[in-house]
Amino acid sequence: MSKRKLILEDGTTLVGEAFGSERVTEGAVIFNTGMTGYQEIMSDPNYLGHIAVMTYPSIGSYGINRDDFESITPFINGIITKEVNDEPSNFRSEETLDAFMKRHQIPGIAGIDTRMLTRLLRDKGSMRGMITDASATFESVQEVLKKEETSLLVEKTSITKPYIVPGEGARVVIIDLGMKQTILHELTNLQCHVTVVPYDTSAEDILRFKPDGVLLSNGPGNPTFVQTTIETVQALLGEIPIFGIGLGHQIFAQACGANITKLNHGNYGNSFPVKDLAIDKTWITTQSRQYYVAEASIENTDLTVTFRSLNDDTVEGLKHKKFDAFSVQFNPEGAPGSNDTKYLFEQFIEMMKQNRVKNGGQQHA
Structure with a gap:
């Protein structure tokens, strides 16, 4: 060598x-x-x-x-x-x-x-x-x-054209910010009919697919740069259930009025403990992030904290108080790492089902 x-x-x-x-x-x-x-x-x-x-x-x-x-x-x-x-x-x-x-x-x-x-x-x-x-x-x-990150990295990791993975269950649109394939596998294993779209797809175009819900994927880079997707999420809030993961969590938080802060050295690995505040249980999670949602900025929003890091007490999950929308900072699919929080995909499926019941059993028109 x-x-x-x-x-x-x-x-x-x-x-x-x-x-x-x-x-x-x-x-x-x-x-x-x-x-x-x-x-x-x-x-x-x-x-x-x-x-x-x-x-x-x-x-x-x-x-x-x-x-x-x-x-x-x-x-x-x-x-x-x-x-x-x-x-x-x-x-x-x-x-x-x-x-x-x-x-x-x-x-x-x-x-x-x-x-x-x-x-x-x-x-x-x-x-x-x-x-x-x-x-x-x-x-x-x-x-x-000396150069600092200034480019929109999701332009390099997102797809450029939509594609469909057919299924007989809930209709889900994934906004691809740099999606891990395991996220797609988790949804297809739950029989979802999945449409994957580029990060800059408008809310109007997303709703044309008549989805039961929208998933905001993980992805790289500074979340404050992804303004197009933030605006899309703002337009979708209250219209359709939303689930954000990783970068998708940070975009969801910003769409609801929260701010993002950079960690000192980031969290990268597959053994990060987080607490599910709703059921008072601790799970081991996989993470790959340099940013987090500043908790002080949540106070004047309609968001509530659902998960918290046991290492540094930072926000690891959020839920909207009025709309069917939630997000997590960690990777519930693991890959690599623990499968402790895969149940969140099932919660998303249940949220979409309940929303359809409220709408008389109809998909979004």
């Missing part, structure tokens, strides 16, 4: 060994605390623009398979690890991690003290970084690392 450098915006420079693609990459460096799930992480659209530090010391031991992708192509900018295993042992493995990353032009750097790096990011906060050639210096790349 050839030598490579990881250079952070604060000047921290670490030398490691290349794996995957040897192209230069830069992005927001975050750490993921999951022990498994690197395939789902790389293909999760939430990770667009990110370089992930894997805190578990070795990745690649079970290779890459055809079943665990969250999108057709991977979105992650790069991977940082202590050790990469290039001899996978798993009956489903079809390709090594290194070969997969080479094929998809994903740079990786191994041989890094990930415990030290994780502590640095925890204490100083997430920062921009670059995986680059061994000859590079901080002075030569610092201007690039």
